[in-house]
Amino acid sequence: MFVRGLKRKCFDGEEDIEGTLAGIKAIPSYNLQRQSLLDMSLVKLQLCHMLVEPNLCRSVLIANTVRQIQEEMTQDGTWQMINTQNTGQASLDRLVSTDILCRSSRDQAEGKHVPGYGTFNKDFESDQAQDSSETMSTASSVQAPRNLQSNVWEMENPQENKGNFQKSLDQIFETLENKSPNSVEDLFSEVDNSYYDLDTMLTGMMSNTKMGHCDSLETFSSPTNTASNSNCKSDLNDLDHIVEILVES
């Protein structure tokens, strides 16, 4: 099992981006990576929905992954935790954390580092959340895919959240049956790049951390992984760290 509740470096309550970045660098949060994976999967699912001919196999596999993450988060109580912390703003952040990824590159340039903070907000003080949400409020006016997903993200209470979440997946499958072409493909043409920014940020964070639970992973991970751990130079290797954390030993 992974060590939860790793001791975080002292968080000064600085409100500028650099300060928060420094605070984050020390945390290889399993929850964070899982959340990123969840966000990535949801974006992919939305993309599926938008394409003219979605690949059913791919959609099913991604949806199953999302369900898996959701189930685990529910078991952890993380899902509950998110919801109990919810103010209207926090829910907006969560909404934005996926929508940020859907923004066009133009908007992306403005709020480059923001997505990471959207996901971090759950772990930090609520005033911090407020700060980020203000920055991101412009992004919240992002359009289109929300016609499908919007009701999901209006989280009022845990039960409804789960239900809404499930409903969104269901809607995806229903609409896969009755698809209509959507002209927001341009919006998504930049999605992968924007996610890469999140990725780069995460990997930048990861390269500076020493993972205490790396040892527990050694039993299953091949020797090559540990060798590459010491040579964390390329982004790909850093992403591998993330994967190792995601994998239960």
Add this chain to the structure above:
Amino acid sequence: ADIISTVEFNCSGDLLATGDKGGRVVIFQREQETKSRPLSRGEYNVYSTFQSHEPEFDYLKSLEIEEKINKIRWLPQQNAAHFLLSTNDKTIKLWKISERDKRAEGYNLKDEDGRLREPFRVTELRVPTLKPMDLMVEASPRRTFANAHTYHINSISVNSDYATYLSADDLRINLWHLEVTNRSFNIVDIKPANMEELTEVITAAEFHPHECNTFVYSSSKGTIRLCDMRSAALCDRHSKFFEEPEDPSSRSFFSEIISSISDVKFSHSGRYMMTRDYLSVKVWDLNMENRPVETYQVHEYLRSKLCSLYENDCIFDKFECCWNGPDSTIMTGSYNNFFRTFERNAHRDTTLEASRESSKPRAILKPRKVCTTGKRKKDEITVDSLDFNKKILHTAWHPSENIIAVAATNNLYLFQEKVN
């Protein structure tokens, strides 16, 4: 040239068909050995090219139907003509490829150039004679099997009875008779009553090579079901269920995705079947359902890169696999234009590359190696420098000789065993 989407040798190996993303089929024929060109044996040259499928538009759903050829399967040859089935996402077509090397001359009612003769000019009756002409290869569509699939067709398989074949899409499998186009029988249906409950799709299906009542289909959850058509009209209940228990130590969020089977192929003997999932190839004994008898790692070094491969969608790539004639070696593709062969008895595996730079005509292919440790030896390639856009998804092995066809994006490579 378009991206090749399927490669298939015919039953004798003399013909090799490729289908591409543009709906075209190109057939290559093996050169016969001649005294004047003794080295030409083994070379394949273009025999016929035709447009099999055109892009279509589904008006009800406002969706385009791609013309990409998903699969080609040859029928066993029964006369001078060759027949093959080719399919896109929705429609299967039976094509007849025939040769014409004679032309009739001396018609009574028309001139040599085809114009009708004036009746009063016909003063005598003559019997037309056959004269030789330049070889012409004609492809003509003989049957169109349409409107039977709501979802995308991923497999077709000709039955050993040579009269029926199956077509499989994501949720259903249909049985057709080759002569009947207006009716097909649904033999597997895994569509849930409520689409919200959908968690598993069909990924591939194939008939048993000898038993005309048996077929298998694989799923996105890494399972294979063997069905017997004698047991029921609707084979929703399998006769055998093949699944390897999951290794709990390697469980991750990507476990299900990488367990999804992209191809299933019976051995020529009919005793075994092979499945391809994202990282490995497994050989199953049909008599043992609880685990495969052999497992071969295709590119295990990718296991630690699954998150990136999920991000760039490569984790959803569907690799195919194939057996050689005697079922002693299996082959499958990988990235960076690498493909792998596994010799089952000798326990030897080889990695080769299909690229212009690394293979000159008639030169022996050099085995490649991917460096998985920190220290890179000379000629090795590191995992990070692999090109994930160069994927070999489609390969085929000649039914009786050691000749292989490898499709690398829009290029087709043919390799054969060096004979001294």
